[in-house]
Amino acid sequence: MGRRIVLVLALLVFFASVPLLARSEESRLMRFPDIYGDKIVFTYAGDLWVVSSNGGTAERLTSDAGIELFAKFSPDGKTIAFSASYDGNMDVYTIPVKGGVPKRLTYHPYGDMVLDWTPSGDKILFRSTRDSETNPGPRIRKLYTIDRNGGYPEKLPLFEGELTSYSPDGKKIAYNRMSREFRTWKRYRGGMAQDIWLYDFEKNTSESLTTFKGTDAFPMWYKNSIYFVSDRDRTMNIYCLDLATRNTRKITSHTEYDVKWPSLGQDKIVYENGGYLYVLDLKTEKTKKLDITVPAEKIFARSTFKKVGNMINGYEISKTGKRAVVEARGDIFTVPEKKGDWRNITQTPGIRERDPAWSPDGKWIAYLSDRSGNYEIYLRKPDGTGDEIQVTKGSHGWQWSLLWSPDSKKILFSDKTYTLYYVNIDTKKPQLPRKIDKDNWSDIYEYSWSPDSKWVTYQKSGDNHFGSIYLYSLDKDKSYQVTSDFYDDYDPVFDPDGKYLYFFSNRSWNPLFGNFEHNFSYVLSSEVCVATLQADTPSPFAPESDEESVAASEKKDEGKAEKAEEKKESKKGSKAKKSKKDKDTEEKPLKIDIEGLEQRVVALPIGPGNYYGLSAAKGKIFYVSVPTLPAMAQGGEQISAKLEMFNMEKRKESKVIDGINGYALSADGKKILYRARSTFGIIDASPGKNVGDGKIATQSLEMKVDPQAEWEEMFNDAWRLERDFFYDPNMHGVDWQQMKKRYGVLVPYVAHRFDLNYVIGELIAELCSSHTYVYGGDMPKTKHVNVGLLGCDFAVDKKTGLYEITKIYKGRNWDKRYISPLTLPGIDVHEGDYLLAINGTELRYPTNPFSLLENAVGRQTVIKVSSDAAGKKAREFTVVPIANDIWLRYNDWVEANREKVAKATGGRVGYIHVPNTSLIGLNEFASSFYPQVNKDGIIVDVRYNSGGFIPDMFIERLSRKFLALWARREGNSYRTPWAAPKGYLVCITNAFAGSGGDAFPYFFREKHLGKLIGTRTWGGLIGISRGIRLMDGGGITMPDFGLYDLNGKWSVENFGVQPDIEVINYPHLVVKGHDPQLEKAIEVIMQEIKANPPGIPGKPKYPDKS
Structure with a gap:
């Protein structure tokens, strides 16, 4: 009973906060450095800066919303090559050391990362996923060089290549065949552990120079030695390999933070450690920490107003549907149905509020907040006035799905321990919640209140992983299993009138045979079921019969007598006047006959389907139906659902609205708040509605965002999420509190969202676990300019400067993912042809062919080709370039x-x-x-x-x-x-x-x-099964289940x-x-x-x- 939010597509003690303010004279999180002579270039807050190799005040080199990384000085020290995302893709650029306009060198739509310059200084070495063929992921990168003035890249003769350093004569390279420098997994010992390899271009010979079971990365070739980074002592430090003796020795001895992104200059190495820059003098092999001040404006850390309507997660509807309450970017908003303006009722930068729930009496909005350092339940008045009231204390971890009781005195919720609780809010003081039950297999997230607020129904998993329906009596503090685990029952809901218990059940067996083998699976297995709560209540679908009714006059007299008796009893019970509405809320104690309840189960006469999200109103139930589709949606489309209503009296099903992703039913059962992707609307709880009806102004929601406060909160949230969900409660033996302190000191220095991900990544990497990832977030926006591909390889004819089509990749042109533009019917282009022009623009080296395919994806493009270089057999075709050819x-x-x-x-x-x-x-x-x-x-x-x-x-x-x-x-x-x-x-x-x-x-x-x-x-076999976003839409993964073998031993990880x-x-x-x-x-x-x-x-x- 009560309002229930349905997220259709989601089927599946506080530690001290880090200080917000850093000392102004000190800078940290200077990243990706390089050194030449008396200069160091590095990335700070997404831009390039230059500083003396002795430290001091840095000078800005670039300023753009697009991030700039991996800067490398040319051998003559006059030019810097770097990678930047100015047009939404990471490409190679150069810029004079003294500043100027960056020059773009690459245009391919896959990311290009600068690694180094060739020793001669005429070319730049970079790595890219272009041409990767072994997985549509892709999984490997290759090495390329490009002329410092631009042109077309030349691929090195290696199947795969990552971090690379040339020998002084340029005839050999020391390189990593695999990349893990952005992996957030410390002390890694798996099959992908990096080794240093040597490749001889002239002899075409290769050998592995290191065989350590852990990480050997970032090779730097200096004279007759290879310097590199390794975690042989568990922390990444710099080591040196003597090429003559093949002996290895340790050079640095950092113990708290890893050495990051070392880069070799003429006789020095610069590297990151703990956010600072250090310089290692190779002549003395002494290292020095640099004191650097970066006088940055920190524009990405400034407070600013932002639209948040596209960041809504939790949502609810008020008692009568006059307003909706939503959670967006950590604040709670209410939005009117038609008249008035939206309100931000919390306005708490650096505090995250989520999962709002509006009380049935309309007086309170409950939500979860991490104000105390852990998530607890709080209350606030719907208009945002008055003080916030803390309701719970002693949180056991992540909580969700708040559900008010009909009398607005109690709240149900569950948490990450698979436990269901309720809390009584009458005292308006923080209290420990009461435990109802605990599941052994999965979350308890489907539950409902009885109309008298004295019973709770919920679904709990059995040892066969089938769900059973339970009833819990608050008066007796006892749970009863009312359906067996022979069927898979879920999502129980009380009838507001106290007569029925509704739920879904996978008890319909409809085998679907495959086309390629004599085998089957079961789909459309759900039934909408109803059980009478009292043994003497007739089935709602008992046989009907037309009969003459009692005379109207007799019924009228009978009714008057009943009302008189009611009035008399009411006066005895209270001196205060009470409206009919007040009397309705005084529910009589609900009678439930536990014994034999499962035998009183019947199915609604609508047939089986894929049903979710059950809600009940007087005489009606609402549920969503999801079509049977392929295992996962393809092509980026989202699965949408149809909201249905069943009228119990008329025994009729009707469609309310189609194409939604979720909904919430008001407490009075008369209004519905629906979600259809980014559209929210409030509609009558009746059939015949369409997406767009009753649309409310969620897209206008706006709030003042304080990035630094958010960054602190998200760091703490990430720490809590791992604490709560990591599969090993002992955190792999890691002192998790100490890790929060170690990496928390870096948070005040974050000046770009990219750097927050780095700090969080370093934190979760300490778990030494697979599947610890950090991703996304509110990054600075840059316009994305697509670049089209033709599904072929090019080579430059050195005599003419023309581009020869050396290979055309065959497709499966009946599959949209495998369409090859040059192989479609009517396109007479062959390997060996020359590409002479694109859209009328002549193509000849050094013009990069991809530069003429900007903004061409999916658009008709005219190409001119010829089988001879002179163009005597030229012909033109209209093709449609593709976004990727992987x-x-x-x-x-x-x-x-x-x-x-x-x-x-x-x-x-x-x-x-x-x-x-x-x-x-x-x-x-x-x-x-x-x-x-x-x-x-x-x-x-x-x-x-x-x-x-x-x-x-x-x-x-x-x-x-x-x-x-x-x-x-x-x-x-x-x-x-x-x-x-x-x-x-x-x-x-x-x-x-x-x-x-x-x-x-x-x-x-x-x-x-x-x-x-x-x-x-x-x-990597510690897996992930949850997806919980951070405040600004970014996220981390929490590995929550690990494999062990049939001998009872952890394996593979x-x-x-x-x-x-x-x-x-x-x-x-x-x-x-x-x-x-x-x-x-x-x-x-x-x-x-x-x-x-x-x-x-x-x-x-x-x-x-x-």
């Missing part, structure tokens, strides 16, 4: 591997690549698995698998065995099951396979399906899955076109096939039954 490159890589396997095995072995274990991976697996089940073997490639779902559904299919065969008179015998691999299986994996990509080979081995080949996987046969794809072999891991898989599976060819018994001789 799908085309991925498709090309997969098909090349499949062809290689087929050719090497005579077509006897199939090939499947699984890019992730989410929707894309499911589809790629299925589309390759079913056509190849009849092969003598299948190579399953999970290299570069980026994870997703727990992949047991993949393994189930791979582990199927034939049970029998069925003979027909004509044709071949039919197998059961049909979709089972006929032959042998081999799995290839590598360090880039993580999360679900770890679990896949782990399960593959546990089921003894075949050999694992490749290298050790990422090692921070190590990975070790293959049976280790094979390293050495760079020099890959450069020559080899894939040693795939080649080894072919060798192994063919050995198995030849040793014992898989076969199926032939049809036996028919029996003689004469």
